Every structure is written in structure tokens, then in C-alpha cells.
Amino acid sequence: MNKKLCMMIVSLVAGAAAHADTIEMKVNGLVCGFCAQGVEKILRENPATADVVVSLENKLVVVTTHEGKDIPDAHLKTAIADAGYEVKAITRTTRTIDEIRGELLSAAK
Amino acid sequence: MKFIQCSTGALLAALVLTPALQARPIVFARSTTAMAEYREGALAEAQVFYAPTYYLSYGLGHFELENEDMSARHYVTYARLNLLAKRWNLPAAQGNVFLWGGAGRAQIEDMYLQPAVSGEPSEHDHGESPTPEPVFVPAQHDFAWNAGGQIDFETRRIYTSFKTDFHYSSIFWHRADTLQFGFAPYQHDVDTLATWFVVSGRRYSGNMHEGTEVALLLRFFKKKTWIEAGATTDGKLQAMAMFNF
Numbered sequence: 001m002n003k004k005l006c007m008m009i010v011s012l013v014a015g016a017a018a019h020a021d022t023i024e025m026k027v028n029g030l031v032c033g034f035c036a037q038g039v040e041k042i043l044r045e046n047p048a049t050a051d052v053v054v055s056l057e058n059k060l061v062v063v064t065t066h067e068g069k070d071i072p073d074a075h076l077k078t079a080i081a082d083a084g085y086e087v088k089a090i091t092r093t094t095r096t097i098d099e100i101r102g103e104l105l106s107a108a109k
Numbered sequence: 110m111k112f113i114q115c116s117t118g119a120l121l122a123a124l125v126l127t128p129a130l131q132a133r134p135i136v137f138a139r140s141t142t143a144m145a146e147y148r149e150g151a152l153a154e155a156q157v158f159y160a161p162t163y164y165l166s167y168g169l170g171h172f173e174l175e176n177e178d179m180s181a182r183h184y185v186t187y188a189r190l191n192l193l194a195k196r197w198n199l200p201a202a203q204g205n206v207f208l209w210g211g212a213g214r215a216q217i218e219d220m221y222l223q224p225a226v227s228g229e230p231s232e233h234d235h236g237e238s239p240t241p242e243p244v245f246v247p248a249q250h251d252f253a254w255n256a257g258g259q260i261d262f263e264t265r266r267i268y269t270s271f272k273t274d275f276h277y278s279s280i281f282w283h284r285a286d287t288l289q290f291g292f293a294p295y296q297h298d299v300d301t302l303a304t305w306f307v308v309s310g311r312r313y314s315g316n317m318h319e320g321t322e323v324a325l326l327l328r329f330f331k332k333k334t335w336i337e338a339g340a341t342t343d344g345k346l347q348a349m350a351m352f353n354f
Binding site: 028029030031032033034035036037038041042054055056057059082083084085086088108 | 133136137138139140162163164193196197198199200201202203263264265296297298299301303330331332333353
């Protein structure tokens with residue numbers, strides 16, 4: 001019984017960790033599609049990046065990394081600065097990028 | 110070439126209301142931008158720029174001007190360096206100052222009327238003389254340099270900009286100052302079509318022609334493509350396309 005409980009806990013923790021590779025950034029200066037393309041292009045040049053979503057409405061840039069990979073905050077700030085914009089906040093979330101994409105689409109309707 | 114002689118009041122109104130999404134010489138880092146612009150009775154211009162960083166781009170451009178009486182055409186082909194000198198990133202807005210400069214070759218082609226070639230008279234001829242054909246021949250050329258700048262402020266609903274562009278050579282010079290105001294009826298996002306209504310006021314000066322024009326433009330923008338078209342207040346076509354890749 002204890003063994004099963006331990007396995008469940010390990011499974012839950014592992015599940016949470018698997019989603020911990022989604023990074024949300026609040027970014028200033030995003031006002032047009034070209035801004036979004038520039039940010040996305042720079043972030044995708046990082047080999048750890050799996051997917052990127054940009055929302056002008058929410059001033060939000062979301063990055064998900066490949067499993068087992070991470071992008072340090074300092075690298076994220078540098079990447080956004082290299083695109084010409086400014087990071088105001090970085091948070092790591094257990095939500096998947098697809099969940100965030102879905103929420104953004106729902107909010108836009 | 111005839112330019113619009115609008116009233117001072119109309120011009121001021123356009124300038125105060127002003128500006129709309131004006132094309133930028135630098136779009137984003139590691140991108141190539143191709144632009145083409147046509148202003149009926151005034152000029153045609155094409156540019157290609159590559160931006161290795163978000164604050165620098167370089168490339169080539171070519172523009173053609175006609176003088177007011179259509180007696181000559183003026184060309185400038187140039188290489189240019191563009192610099193984003195300053196950017197302000199605000200939570201829901203962005204402001205920029207661009208500067209540029211370059212050098213190239215200016216050329217004038219003079220027009221003369223070549224008598225139309227007339228063959229053997231036919232039964233359809235009724236004594237009318239053939240219409241002369243305008244022909245342009247290279248007349249002068251010289252080194253030319255150019256410089257300019259742009260300042261803009263943009264949100265997802267409004268855009269305002271002022272741009273000045275100056276070309277100089279010993280055979281002619283040309284300057285265009287453009288003030289634009291743009292209004293978006295809705296706020297676009299990354300995957301939606303952006304629509305802008307634009308009022309554009311432009312003043313030309315130089316030793317070929319001078320004048321002021323006001324144009325109303327409709328602009329569409331999505332992903333990598335930007336297209337705008339409209340007309341001046343005296344009905345002359347204006348159009349521009351920009352592609353980014």
C-alpha cells in the first residue's frame with residue numbers, strides 16, 4: 001500500500017515537472033504582427049525551444065522547451081532584448097502551451 | 110507633374126489628425142524586407158533591406174521621379190544603411206527614431222518627341238499627322254547621396270509618424286516630408302488581419318517639383334505581407350506593398 005502511495009506521489013510530481021517547462025513572459029512594446037514575428041524568430045533559434053506563442057492583447061510571450069531542457073531567465077531576457085523588446089516579468093507555469101493557446105483563442109472570441 | 114494644391118486648413122487637419130502605419134526600414138532581426146511604392150504622377154520606389162539585428166539594416170533602393178511638365182525623368186539608385194537610434198517600449202505602445210544615409214548614382218533622362226514612323230498612306234488615312242512618341246534618353250548622371258529619418262509612435266489602435274527623405278546630387282535634389290496618421294477600427298492580434306485607415310500628408314521640394322498632397326489610404330497587414338492602396342484628394346492612385354521574409 002505504501003509502495004502504491006509512493007508511486008502515485010512520484011507520478012504526480014513527475015507530471016507536474018513535465019509541465020514545468022512552460023515559460024510565460026510579460027513583454028513591453030508588442031504592438032504589431034512584425035513585433036511578434038521578431039520575438040518568435042529569436043526564441044526559436046534557441047535549440048531548447050519547442051514552441052512559442054505570442055499574444056499582443058495580453059502582452060504575453062509563451063515558450064515551451066523540449067523535455068529535459070530549460071532556458072535560464074537571463075537568456076530569455078537577452079533574447080527578447082535582441083529582438084528589440086523588454087521583459088517585465090517571467091513566470092514558470094504548470095499549464096501546457098496548448099492550454100494557454102486555447103485560453104487565448106477563447107478569450108479572443 | 111501636378112501636385113495637389115490643398116487648402117492650408119485641410120493640410121493642417123491632416124497633420125494634426127495625423128499619421129498611420131508607415132513602413133519601417135528595419136522590421137525585425139535577421140529578416141529581409143522588400144518594399145515597392147507607387148505614387149501616380151510623382152514617383153515610384155523600390156527597396157530591399159536585410160536586418161542582421163533589430164536596430165540595423167542595409168540594402169539597396171531605386172526611385173524614379175518625373176518633373177511637372179513630364180520633360181524629363183530622374184532616377185536615383187542607392188545603397189543605404191538604416192539605424193534604429195532609439196526605441197521606447199511601453200506596456201501597450203512603442204515609439205521609434207530611425208536614421209538613415211547612403212550613396213549612389215543619380216541620372217536624368219530628357220524627353221523628346223520622336224515623330225511617329227509613317228508608312229505608305231492607306232485608304233484609312235484621312236490626312237491626320239501621326240502622333241509623336243515620347244522617348245527618354247540619358248542626359249546626365251552624377252554621384253548622389255541621401256539621408257533621412259523617421260519618428261513614430263504606435264499602439265494597436267493609432268499610429269503616427271513623421272518621415273523626411275533627402276536625395277542630393279549636382280544635377281538635381283529632391284526632398285519629401287511625410288506625416289501620417291493611422292486609425293485601426295479594431296485591435297488585431299498575431300493571427301488576425303490588421304486593418305488601418307490612413308491619412309497621409311506629403312510635401313515635396315527640390316529643383317524638379319514642389320507641392321503638397323494629401324492621400325487617404327487603406328492598409329492591410331497580416332503575417333509577412335503588408336499592402337496599402339488609396340488615392341490623393343485629386344484622385345491620383347497611391348499604393349505600396351511590403352513583404353518580409
